[in-house]
Amino acid sequence: MTAGEAAALETRGLCKSFGALAVASDINFRLERAARHALIGPNGAGKTSFLDLVTGRFPPSAGRILLGGADVTALAQEQRVKRGLARTFQITTLFRGLSVLDNVCMATSERLGRAGDLFRPAGSRRDVIDGAYASLERLGLADDAPRVVRELPYGRQRLVEIAVALSLKPEVLLLDEPAAGVPSAESGIIVDVIESLPSEIAVLIIEHDMDLVFRLASRITVLVQGKVLVEGTPQEIAANPAVREVYLGERAPT
Amino acid sequence: MMARNHSRSLISVADGLRELFSLAATAGSGGGAARRTPSQMPNAVDVLRRSHRLRPLETLPWLVAAAAFFLLPDYLALGAQILLAVLFALSLDLILGYAGIVSLGHAAFFGVGAYAAGLLAVHGWGEPLSGLVVAGIAAGLIGMLSGAVILRTRGLTLLMLTLMIAAMLQEAANKAGAITGGTDGLQGMQVSPVFGLFRFDVFGHTAYVYCLTVLFLGWLAARRIVHSPFGRGLIGIRESEERMRAIGSPVFRRRLVIYAISAALAGIAGGLMAQTTQFVALDALGFERSGTVLIMLILGGVGRLYGAFIGAPLYMILQDRFAQQDPVYWYFWIGLLLVLVVVFARGGVLGIGERLVRRRSRRS
Amino acid sequence: MDAVSIFISIAFHGLAFAMVLYLVSVGLSVTMGLMGFVNLAHGVFAAAGGYVMLTLMNGHGVAFPLALAVACLAVAAGSVILERLLYRRLYGGDELDQVLLSIGLIFMSVATAKFFWGPLPQPMHPPAYLGGQVDLGFRSFPTYRSFLIIAGAVVVSLLWLGLERTRFGATLRAAVDNRRMAQSIGIDTKRLFTLAFALGSGLAALGGALGAEILAIDPGYALEQLIYFLIVVAVGGLGSIRGPFFAALLVGTADTAFKYLQPELGAFFIYAMTLALLLWRPHGLFGRA
Numbered sequence: 003m004t005a006g007e008a009a010a011l012e013t014r015g016l017c018k019s020f021g022a023l024a025v026a027s028d029i030n031f032r033l034e035r036a037a038r039h040a041l042i043g044p045n046g047a048g049k050t051s052f053l054d055l056v057t058g059r060f061p062p063s064a065g066r067i068l069l070g071g072a073d074v075t076a077l078a079q080e081q082r083v084k085r086g087l088a089r090t091f092q093i094t095t096l097f098r099g100l101s102v103l104d105n106v107c108m109a110t111s112e113r114l115g116r117a118g119d120l121f122r123p124a125g126s127r128r129d130v131i132d133g134a135y136a137s138l139e140r141l142g143l144a145d146d147a148p149r150v151v152r153e154l155p156y157g158r159q160r161l162v163e164i165a166v167a168l169s170l171k172p173e174v175l176l177l178d179e180p181a182a183g184v185p186s187a188e189s190g191i192i193v194d195v196i197e198s199l200p201s202e203i204a205v206l207i208i209e210h211d212m213d214l215v216f217r218l219a220s221r222i223t224v225l226v227q228g229k230v231l232v233e234g235t236p237q238e239i240a241a242n243p244a245v246r247e248v249y250l251g252e253r254a255p256t
Numbered sequence: 257m258m259a260r261n262h263s264r265s266l267i268s269v270a271d272g273l274r275e276l277f278s279l280a281a282t283a284g285s286g287g288g289a290a291r292r293t294p295s296q297m298p299n300a301v302d303v304l305r306r307s308h309r310l311r312p313l314e315t316l317p318w319l320v321a322a323a324a325f326f327l328l329p330d331y332l333a334l335g336a337q338i339l340l341a342v343l344f345a346l347s348l349d350l351i352l353g354y355a356g357i358v359s360l361g362h363a364a365f366f367g368v369g370a371y372a373a374g375l376l377a378v379h380g381w382g383e384p385l386s387g388l389v390v391a392g393i394a395a396g397l398i399g400m401l402s403g404a405v406i407l408r409t410r411g412l413t414l415l416m417l418t419l420m421i422a423a424m425l426q427e428a429a430n431k432a433g434a435i436t437g438g439t440d441g442l443q444g445m446q447v448s449p450v451f452g453l454f455r456f457d458v459f460g461h462t463a464y465v466y467c468l469t470v471l472f473l474g475w476l477a478a479r480r481i482v483h484s485p486f487g488r489g490l491i492g493i494r495e496s497e498e499r500m501r502a503i504g505s506p507v508f509r510r511r512l513v514i515y516a517i518s519a520a521l522a523g524i525a526g527g528l529m530a531q532t533t534q535f536v537a538l539d540a541l542g543f544e545r546s547g548t549v550l551i552m553l554i555l556g557g558v559g560r561l562y563g564a565f566i567g568a569p570l571y572m573i574l575q576d577r578f579a580q581q582d583p584v585y586w587y588f589w590i591g592l593l594l595v596l597v598v599v600f601a602r603g604g605v606l607g608i609g610e611r612l613v614r615r616r617s618r619r620s
Numbered sequence: 621m622d623a624v625s626i627f628i629s630i631a632f633h634g635l636a637f638a639m640v641l642y643l644v645s646v647g648l649s650v651t652m653g654l655m656g657f658v659n660l661a662h663g664v665f666a667a668a669g670g671y672v673m674l675t676l677m678n679g680h681g682v683a684f685p686l687a688l689a690v691a692c693l694a695v696a697a698g699s700v701i702l703e704r705l706l707y708r709r710l711y712g713g714d715e716l717d718q719v720l721l722s723i724g725l726i727f728m729s730v731a732t733a734k735f736f737w738g739p740l741p742q743p744m745h746p747p748a749y750l751g752g753q754v755d756l757g758f759r760s761f762p763t764y765r766s767f768l769i770i771a772g773a774v775v776v777s778l779l780w781l782g783l784e785r786t787r788f789g790a791t792l793r794a795a796v797d798n799r800r801m802a803q804s805i806g807i808d809t810k811r812l813f814t815l816a817f818a819l820g821s822g823l824a825a826l827g828g829a830l831g832a833e834i835l836a837i838d839p840g841y842a843l844e845q846l847i848y849f850l851i852v853v854a855v856g857g858l859g860s861i862r863g864p865f866f867a868a869l870l871v872g873t874a875d876t877a878f879k880y881l882q883p884e885l886g887a888f889f890i891y892a893m894t895l896a897l898l899l900w901r902p903h904g905l906f907g908r909a
Contacts, residue, residue, distance in 0.1 A: 057502070059501075079501045079502070079504075080505055080506050080507070081504075083501075083503065083504030084504050088502070088503075089502060091498070091502070095498050095499045095502065096496065096499060097491070097495035097496055097499060098495060098496070099495055100491065100492075100495060101300065103300045103301070104304070104488070107304065108488060108492050108503060109503040111485045111488070111489075112489075112503045112504045112505050113503075113504070116485045117485045117486065117488075117489050117505060118485070118486055118489075118510075119484055119485045119486055120481055120484050120486045120487075121480050121481070121484055122484060123307075123308035123480075123483045123484060124304070124307070124308070124485045124487070124488045125304050125305040125306060125307045125308045125309075125483070126305070126308070127485065130485070131301055131305065135301060147301075148299060148300035148303065166499075166503065167502075352716070358715050360719065405895075405899060406899075408899070408902075409902045411715065412652060412658060412715070412854070412858060413854065413902045413903070415715065415719070416850055416854045417895065417898060419847060419850065420847070420851075420891050420894055420895050420898075421895070423847050423887075423891050424888060424892060424895070427886050427887050427888045427891060428888060431884055431885055431888065544843070547723045550719070550720070551723070558716075584731045585731065586731075587730055587731040588727070588728050588731035588732065590724075590727055591723075591724040591725065591726070591728035591730075592724065594723060594727065595721055595725065595728070597720070598710070598717050598720045598721045598724065599706065599709065599721075602717065
């Protein structure tokens with residue numbers, strides 16, 4: 003880690019334990035600007051916990067988190083979002099009783115700083131609605147705009163998650179198993195969407211499907227038991243004996 | 257909100273029908289999805305843009321209230337109590353129906369408002385409007401202070417803490433008998449005429465119009481809030497706090513703001529009660545009142561802004577009819593009704609109405 | 621009175637109160653923690669226990685031990701019907717629905733009690749052999765309350781021992797610990813819940829009946845004492861079986877002390893204490909996050 007341009011996201015000596023269980027120990031991690039970076043590891047390796055730490059869902063026991071070079075360790079979750087950090091969840095987390103458009107409007111309205119407005123009607127915010135509509139169109143979700151989220155097929159819901167995250171106009175986007183649980187016929191659309199994300203966004207993706215990882219990522223970090231086992235290019239990772247032993251050993255070789 | 261819910265349910269009905277159609281179509285062409293493209297999106301946008309516009313049905317409560325003034329002159333005193341109960345239930349709807357905060361101690365704010373307005377009137381400040389303002393501010397402050405402390409918790413703990421705050425205030429009012437009159441209640445208020453013109457009369461003419469006007473203003477404010485981006489955000493918090501945080505929403509602050517607003521409205525309702533009955537008893541802060549307002553809202557329907565307008569009159573009129581003769585039976589039947597509502601009719605009267613409308617439009 | 625005897629009085633009466641609180645509240649803790657049900661109407665079972673026992677004793681001359689046993693069994697049996705009919709539907713469901721259902725039940729119970737027994741508290745006359753004072757040499761204590769403390773301690777010991785040693789206890793503890801795991805290893809949770817519910821209600825009836833001399837049995841019982849039961853459960857930690865015991869000790873003695881030393885402030889202290897405690901530890905003293 004040399005001086006120079008600050009990484010889009012960086013953690014230094016990040017630790018977190020719940021009682022005796024250490025979900026993160028001394029994680030030093032850099033997500034470069036505009037990177038396509040994958041985080042892999044066996045189940046329970048602490049991948050999602052790492053995302054939770056970075057986004058501020060819970061505070062670390064030790065260590066620092068830097069966003070674009072600025073220390074955000076002490077900032078609340080929402081303040082990190084305001085600084086350009088967005089995520090999707092492994093288990094779809096949306097406003098299930100609201101329409102797709104409402105879901106995206108809510109995020110857009112937060113980004114534009116309108117969401118605290120007590121008196122102007124939400125429906126009169128053209129900028130919000132048009133912005134939200136545009137994000138939906140971009141992901142091919144315009145048809146679904148009026149539909150209530152819980153009535154959508156799962157694959158579409160996953161797309162809405164991404165649309166919501168994108169409507170925050172993030173500089174760093176964390177995707178937690180975006181295609182998990184989606185039938186393969188539909189997961190193709192999600193992969194296409196991820197591949198066509200604006201290149202200036204730094205993307206960190208947690209994924210189990212190794213084909214997907216190799217297709218999407220130019221750098222890979224392997225996490226095992228809350229520790230970084232190794233980091234490198236896909237070729238280096240594929241050739242690394244320790245990875246083969248720990249990671250591929252647990253899963254059926256693909 | 258009713259308007260939105262309504263339109264939303266209509267959309268889903270339309271969608272259901274379309275689904276059926278497209279199923280039939282896919283059997284032949286496989287192009288079901290293509291059927292519902294071009295005109296849809298503007299629709300969704302329009303629905304959102306129009307959501308806050310006043311719908312004709314929304315004038316109904318006011319027409320009824322105005323008609324009651326002329327048609328039921330003997331019941332105006334009761335009418336005033338109903339109107340302030342509507343305001344109280346409406347304030348609860350803001351936190352329960354929108355932000356999803358279940359409170360067992362909402363009477364805390366009603367009572368604080370009642371005692372604030374009452375104490376002013378006892379100690380020579382009889383001007384009612386400023387009395388209401390003070391009642392609202394006092395309750396709002398208590399809401400903000402207690403909310404700042406208890407809204408950090410969730411679920412059962414929060415439930416318990418709302419109950420505890422109300423119990424604490426009630427015990428405080430009980431023990432501070434020198435100020436509040438304790439178990440004897442607060443008496444001896446001198447409430448001046450409204451605007452120096454309209455004296456509070458025994459028939460309740462002034463009280464009725466006074467309460468109706470205040471309720472109307474409270475409703476305007478609540479309606480604006482519900483349709484504002486802030487109000488939409490409250491629904492977001494109810495649906496998924498996790499998601500709200502992930503889109504950068506300061507959830508705690510939002511909850512606190514609506515909690516304080518709701519408390520202030522409840523306080524104004526309490527103030528109305530103190531001024532119109534010129535008496536405040538300890539039960540203004542009691543668990544029964546917290547429970548009753550919850551029941552009124554549930555009977556009407558939660559999270560619809562108009563549940564209060566149906567539930568509170570329904571409850572109060574039934575109570576007036578039946579409880580006078582025999583309060584024992586009254587409690588039994590209201591308890592039974594509550595059990596039945598939970599088991600069979602979630603969503604209250606408005607919920608049943610919505611279901612009927614949906615069924616009918618599905619049939620046609 | 622000198623400081624020592626005041627202290628002893630507070631400890632003694634606090635302990636008696638704590639026993640009643642624990643017996644009533646432990647079932648509520650299980651209902652809330654295990655079944656995920658906010659049963660505000662739990663106090664109804666305690667009141668019912670009191671009513672049944674006192675009616676048998678005062679009205680029909682049934683002996684105290686027999687009346688007590690009948691009261692517990694009758695309430696436990698009645699609670700099974702309620703559990704099957706109503707509670708079960710809402711396990712782990714919407715808090716609001718649970719709150720409403722239980723408020724409905726409270727209202728119905730208040731009305732029913734008033735209808736059959738009138739608005740006044742039911743008199744509790746302990747049998748002659750439990751009346752009067754018992755002299756321990758340095759001090760004499762009311763016999764009935766001494767009995768209450770001892771009986772409570774015995775029941776609590778039996779309960780804890782039973783939960784340690786029996787199969788039912790093991791499954792109950794397993795389920796409280798990890799419900800999904802319990803289900804996956806084939807524990808019939810439906811049956812378990814019914815049994816736990818009945819046990820909790822029976823204990824509440826025992827507490828209500830034994831404690832009728834401390835917390836008078838009247839129609840408003842379930843409503844008025846509710847806050848104490850909730851405090852005990854909240855402080856003890858939801859789902860905990862031992863936690864509420866220590867919470868009951870704390871609440872029972874603290875409340876007795878405050879009311880004795882600062883009667884002009886009444887129950888204010890105990891509410892404030894609970895508030896502070898829950899803010900410090902939202903999951904109670906013995907609860908888990």
